[in-house]
Amino acid sequence: MWDFIVSKYNYWIYIILMMIGFYGMMAKNNFMKKVIGMNIFQTALILYFISTAAKRNATLPIVEYHHGHGPGIVHAVDFINPLPHVLMLTAIVVGVSTLGVALAIVILIYKRYHTLEEDEILGSKGK
């Protein structure tokens, strides 16, 4: 039972973090808090994928070499999986882009309605 918890608790932590972000996106009334929830959601997803790269008794995927000759035989068991790192680099780029555009839209909403509360904006007819 204890082994089971130890071998799965990282996934559960990321699911809890992701659900915090999801709840923030749905339930919060302020647009800025919704954007923060979206960012927490993306970060939880990135952490989950990074955790799937881990291998026990392995090190970072940088092979040791000396100038003039290569590293010789490389055993894949000694290095953690590089592919999740690469793909999450792409996900970070997409996350930063969506965050930037979302913040720009939030600024525009504030300029037009002078508030960021969702119910006040829905109640007013705009200017």
Place this chain on the structure above:
Amino acid sequence: MKGISLIIVMIVGSMLIYGTLEMPKWGDPNAPAAIHVSPRYIEKTWEETETPNAVTSVVADYRGYDTLGETTVIFTAGISCILLLRKKREKAGGE
């Protein structure tokens, strides 16, 4: 609204936790992600790209076009931020 959101979050979270019960253990060297395609990148990174860092070789060499596409994503985001936040001229149509 808060109650409905809490119920939805509980349902989705418990479904995701149910999904993790079949996942490989954390740090398992025999996990499917660790044995299928990634050993090839780690073992051939020096031979094929002369780069000791496997992450760098995959980003900049094997998946170079993907990285080029990423710059397009950043460029599009920057252009849309500029278009959204630029100062409008007085006679440009107003609101």
